[in-house]
Amino acid sequence: MRADARKNREHLLAVAGAAIGEQGVDVSLRDIARRADVGLATLLRHFPTREALLDALLRTSFDGMAVRAAGLEASGEPGEALVSWLRDCVVWTTEYRGVTVLMAAAIEDPGSALHASCVTLRAAGARLLVRAQAAGVARGDIDGADLFALVAALAWLGDQPSLAPRADRLFGVVASAILTGAGGGDVEGAPPSGRG
Template identity: 80%
Template sequence: MRADARKNRDHLLAVAGTAIAEHGVDVSLRDIARRADVGLATLLRHFPTREALLEALLHTSFGELTAKAGELETSSSPEDALVSWLRDCTAWTTEYRGVTVLMAAAIEDTESALHASCVTLRAAGARLLTRAQAAGMARTDIDGADLFALVAALAWIGDQPSLAPRADHLFDVVASAILTSAASSDAEGTRGVNHDR
């Protein structure tokens, strides 16, 4: 890609990131083009669909979360690695309102531009879950698909103005439910959960 074309593409991604963070993934492509001071045709030449734009925008974050899972596998205890990744993944998904709906759909749609990244991210979380389960630190009646669904549910809570103040508390509740009683007791002891919230 020529330097000027890459610069234009990067500018479009920066503008799109801001627009999506402010208005969610359903923000008008026409509005993104207007904010970037280009025509809609120019935006569509770089990103022919909304999903293509989102995949380009989110690709780096998907990669970082996948890499983080790999690092946690070797640097943290199984339960700490799982909860840390779950927290990071949930926090990231709340940066772009509505992205979890698209991610959930993309998992099942092999034609989606987001499919490969979402499958890779789900597999990274599944490895952490399997590791915690093998160590007896996580319940064994859930799998990577369930974990991915819980990320989506927690992100949805964070997206709701009336529920967002409860998001951290509810994250702790969900994390404790994933871990076995011994692991969650240890985690609660180190976190100092505030039960009065």
């Protein structure tokens, strides 16, 4: 990709990220193009569909969360590592309003542009969960799909203005329910609310 095309693409992604953070994933592509000071055709040349735009925008974050999981997997106490990753994942997910609905649909749809990234994210969390289960600090009756669903549910809470004040406390409740024995109890350091 030419340097100017790469610069234009990065500009479009930055503008799209800001717009989605403010208005949610249903923000108009025309509005994103207008904010980026380009025509809709230019935006569509780079990203032919909304999903392609979201995949490009979110892939770096998905990859970052997978790398974070690998780092936590290699170091740290298994229960703490799991809760830390869960916290980071929930906080990241709440940055883009409405993305949890897309992620839940994409994980089940191999044809989705977001599918591979969602599968990678779910697998990263599953490895941390299995490690915590093997150490006897996480309940054994949940799997990576359950953990992925819990991320979506916790992020959704932070996305709802009337429920956002409860999101921190409920994160602690859910995290404590995942952990068992020595890893259970009160979980400190719940994530900050998404956008308040």
